[in-house]
Amino acid sequence: MKIIVAGGDGFCGWPTALYLSKQGHDVAIIDNMVRRKIDNELHSNSITPIATLEERVAKWKELTGNEIRTYDGDLTHYDFLREVLKQEMPDAFVHFAEQRSAPYSMIDREHAVYTQENNVSGTLNVLYGIKEFVPDCHLIKLGTMGEYGTPNIPIEEGYIEIEHKGRKDVLPFPKQPGSFYHLSKVHDSHNITFACKIWGIRATDLNQGVVYGLDTDETQMDPVLTNRLDYDDVFGTALNRFIIPVCNRP
Numbered sequence: 001m002k003i004i005v006a007g008g009d010g011f012c013g014w015p016t017a018l019y020l021s022k023q024g025h026d027v028a029i030i031d032n033m034v035r036r037k038i039d040n041e042l043h044s045n046s047i048t049p050i051a052t053l054e055e056r057v058a059k060w061k062e063l064t065g066n067e068i069r070t071y072d073g074d075l076t077h078y079d080f081l082r083e084v085l086k087q088e089m090p091d092a093f094v095h096f097a098e099q100r101s102a103p104y105s106m107i108d109r110e111h112a113v114y115t116q117e118n119n120v121s122g123t124l125n126v127l128y129g130i131k132e133f134v135p136d137c138h139l140i141k142l143g144t145m146g147e148y149g150t151p152n153i154p155i156e157e158g159y160i161e162i163e164h165k166g167r168k169d170v171l172p173f174p175k176q177p178g179s180f181y182h183l184s185k186v187h188d189s190h191n192i193t194f195a196c197k198i199w200g201i202r203a204t205d206l207n208q209g210v211v212y213g214l215d216t217d218e219t220q221m222d223p224v225l226t227n228r229l230d231y232d233d234v235f236g237t238a239l240n241r242f243i244i245p246v247c248n249r250p
C-alpha cells in the first residue's frame, strides 16, 4: 500500500514509518519539525541523540534499499497538504502530526490556542483532503485515552447504550477531557465522526493510552535510526521518564 505517515519524525511516527516500510509498503513522511523547535523553546531534548530526518531516511535506504520520501510542511497549510496528497495518492493516511503534550497546552493562553488550532485545523484539513483527492484512503488517527477522563463506570469501545425516560439509544461514550490538549482530541473525534457520516470517509480513531518504550526491531538496526525519548516534565510521560531509562538502557 501507499501510506503517508504524518508526524513521521516523532516518537510514534518514526518507528511506525520504518515498520511499514519494512513490511513492503511504500511510505512517505509529512512533518513540519515543530517538535524539534519546541525542544529549543523548552531548553530540553530527547535523552537519546537523534539524527536529522534526512540522515535517518538516508541510513534506512542504505540499510534496506527502501526509500521513504519526506515532505517538510504543515498540515494546517492546506495548499501544501493538497499537493502532497495529489502527488502521493495514498491508500492510507496515518496521522500522528499533532501537539501531543497536555502540560504544554496548559502553559498559558498562547499554548492552548496553538494546540487547538494546530490539532483541530490540521485534522480538518486532512479530512477535506481525503474527501477531495483520495476518497478511498483510510485515515488512521491517533486520539487519546484521555478523551474519556476517568469515569466511575467501565469505558466502552466508543459507544454506550443508554436508556433515558423510557427510550433507548446507542450514543458516543461521554468524554470528560482534562486539558486543552485532550479537548483538541475530542474536537477531532467529533469532526472525524461527522466527516465519516456525511462523506462516507473510512477512519479509525484510536483512543490510545500512553505509548512507552524506546526501541523497535527497525530502530535498533543502526544508531542513526534511534528513536526520540522525552524525559522532561512537559513532554516526558511518567512511564518513559521513570521506567524506560532503567529497564531498557542499562
Ligand SMILES: NC(=O)c1ccc[n+]([C@@H]2O[C@H](COP(=O)([O-])OP(=O)(O)OC[C@H]3O[C@@H](n4cnc5c(N)ncnc54)[C@H](O)[C@@H]3O)[C@@H](O)[C@H]2O)c1
Binding pocket: 006, 007, 008, 009, 010, 011, 012, 013, 030, 031, 032, 033, 034, 035, 036, 073, 074, 075, 076, 095, 096, 097, 098, 099, 100, 118, 122, 142, 143, 144, 145, 208, 209, 210, 211, 212, 237
Ligand atoms: N506518545 C504517546 O504516549 C501517545 C499516547 C496517545 C496518543 N498519542 C498521539 O499520537 C500522536 C503522536 O505522538 P508522539 O508521542 O509521537 O508525538 P511527537 O511530538 O513525538 O510527534 C509528533 C510529530 O508531529 C509533528 N507535527 C506536529 N504538528 C504538525 C503539523 N501541524 N504539521 C506537520 N507535522 C506536525 C511534530 O513535528 C512531531 O514530529 C499524537 O497525536 C499524540 O497525541 C501519543
